[in-house]
Amino acid sequence: MEFYSINKENGKRISKFNSNFIMSRIIQTDKPANIGYMHLEDNGVIGYHQAVVPQLLIIINGEGYVRNEKExxxxxxxxxxxxxxxxxxxxxxxxxxxxxxxxxxEELNPSTFMPFK
Structure with a gap:
C-alpha cells in the first residue's frame, strides 16, 4: 500500500489556449483501464478483498480509513x-x-506523476 498526494502545490499551471488553471497529473496507461466513481455512505465499506489488478483509489470528498494485510x-x-x-x-x-x-x-505507476505522501 502506498500513499500519494494530489494537491495544487504539486500541479502545473496551464496557460495554453488562453487557459488559467492548475493540472495535477495522476496516471497514464498504455493498457486498458477501468475507471469508476464510488459512493460510500455513512458507515460504508468496500470489503476486505484482494486486488485483481493494480488499483489506485483517489479520495474526492469526505474521509475514511484504509488498510492492507495488516489490521x-x-x-x-x-x-x-x-x-x-x-x-x-x-x-x-x-x-x-x-x-x-x-x-x-494491469499497468499503473502512480509515482510517475504524483509525489508520495
Whole structure:
C-alpha cells in the first residue's frame, strides 16, 4: 500500500489556449483501464478483498480509513490517493461517507506523476 498526494502545490499551471488553471497529473496507461466513481455512505465499506489488478483509489470528498494485510487503519481524505498492487489484500471504510475515483489497470505507476505522501 502506498500513499500519494494530489494537491495544487504539486500541479502545473496551464496557460495554453488562453487557459488559467492548475493540472495535477495522476496516471497514464498504455493498457486498458477501468475507471469508476464510488459512493460510500455513512458507515460504508468496500470489503476486505484482494486486488485483481493494480488499483489506485483517489479520495474526492469526505474521509475514511484504509488498510492492507495488516489490521492497522490509515486515515484518508480529499486529496489523498492510495495504491494497491495486484494481489494485495485491502479494505476501505468510512463513518461519515466519502466519494472516490478508482482506476484499475494491469499497468499503473502512480509515482510517475504524483509525489508520495
Amino acid at each position: 492497522e487503519y490509515f486515515k484518508v481524505q480529499s486529496g489523498d490517493a492510495v495504491y494497491w498492487e495486484k494481489g494485495e489484500w485491502h479494505e476501505t471504510k468510512s463513518e461519515k461517507g466519502l466519494t472516490a475515483i478508482v482506476i484499475e489497470s
